[in-house]
Amino acid sequence: MEKINVKPAQGGIHSNHGKSHLMIKNTIYLFLLVLFGALCTGCTEPSETRSLVNILLIDAPGDFDEVWVEVEGVEILPAGSRGSEDNANWVSIPYQAASNMVLVSALIDETQLLVGRTELQSGNISKIRFLLGEEVYLIKDEERIDMSMTPDIEELLELDLDITIESGYSYDIILDLDLIQSVVADQNGDYVFVPHFRAFVSNGLSEIAGTILPVDIAPHVFAISATDTFSTLTSDDGGFFLSGLPEDEYLFKIEAPSGYVDTTFNLMTYPDSTLSLESITLQEITSSE
Template sequence: MSNNKFFRICLSLLLVIGVASCSNDDSNNSTGETSSRVSVKLVDAPGDYEAVYVDVEDVLVKYSGNESEVSIGTINAGVYNLLELTGGASVLLVDNEIDAGNISQIRLVLGDQNTIVVDGQTYPLSTPSAQQTGLKVNVNQTLETGVFYEFILDFDVDASVVAQGNGNFSLNPVIRATTAAESGAVTGMVLPAGIQSMVTASNGTTEVSSYTNSEGIFMLSGVPEGSYQLTVEADASLNLPPVVIPNVEVNVGSVTTIETVTMQ
């Protein structure tokens, strides 16, 4: 075995061990074979105020057909000035793996440290509905296994802040949600299933590798769009030649399934 191949196999084993350890520590994480990576960013349309501070505590998702919600994972909680999130600026609230499937809603949970600054004076920003049930944003997005999705939550401050007079302000959130799939994935099966093989997609600038599972199935996740050469390598002790599959096309937001590979 060459030094480069030995290094790649060792690195892949370390990554597998690391992912398994994270899954044991965080019950919100799902297995890589049935999960999608999701990030949620907060941005803002300008408003006619000096500052609008929103206290973000959690981000939850609701799957279609389910009443319960799940947390996307550890959140970058904090108090954010929406008026600073313009001109391309944003804040990354969460980036984690969750179960694939159709999600109908994202809920932004706010704390009670929400304020607004007008003419140099700071006033409480009342958000009674947000504190009780959260800011619900309908998305209706199907998450494909192995694909990375970025959700952008765009606050319209002018439409969201209601001046009630006598220094009283309330937040009636108007949020526009957009979704961008940032990568694709490649999946397939390698036979015989009892042989653990390493599958690598490469195109000269990007290289993504993974091992087959006990059933011979592999999933290369988070693969940037492009054309790749797929190389399947069985355990070196078996002395089997690698199988090379050229021109495997990966598209953003989709999963490319290749024909079953038989090692001989």
């Protein structure tokens, strides 16, 4: 948790690596960066008691050329005046951009999309809801394939939270959408969008970052514990980034494409830390292997 001064940011895709061309990969992260500062636009109460909320989207995708989603924003449910949900009202944070269509599969390796921001009274946040538009499609083998939506999609877009926010501090709230599970092929060869989210606060959790060579093979990267599995693919420069991992021992696995040998080893993660691995070069399979 960090105390900061906040300057408004513009909507759009942001990359820590300055890349303008983005690729696709396999677990989506809707990254809600919740920031607290002295900024208060149109407030009726002192800014010291309010929080500025920035919503950002990140991803680690699946086996498709592209996945496009119409993003309308998010809603969050803070505690009501008596500290409960009984008299609480949803706060809408719209996504305002030239186009609401977002190439979610491109948001990988710490690349982020600012979805929106608002100010909140300090207190508890109990729920978050992703606002999805009507248009969802993928590109596979240069062909656009429109996806239908699962009948229970409204339930899947709303998640429980238990976050207490304090004025003057920043919080990272992340919505993690797993594209591998979210894009489902039916027996007719059509695709259904079944969003699989997890929501968490990054405080107290860990990250794993590194680079896999050769840079152009895009292997699957997994961190597997006794209770959960986290996954991603690499970006254009071979970089990968896994976030929101609880402290634990993990089997780290690189599932290499055809022609290369899989790599596995064990590692530990610790709270509020980033484990930066040395560059990993995958071994090429020779004719004798």
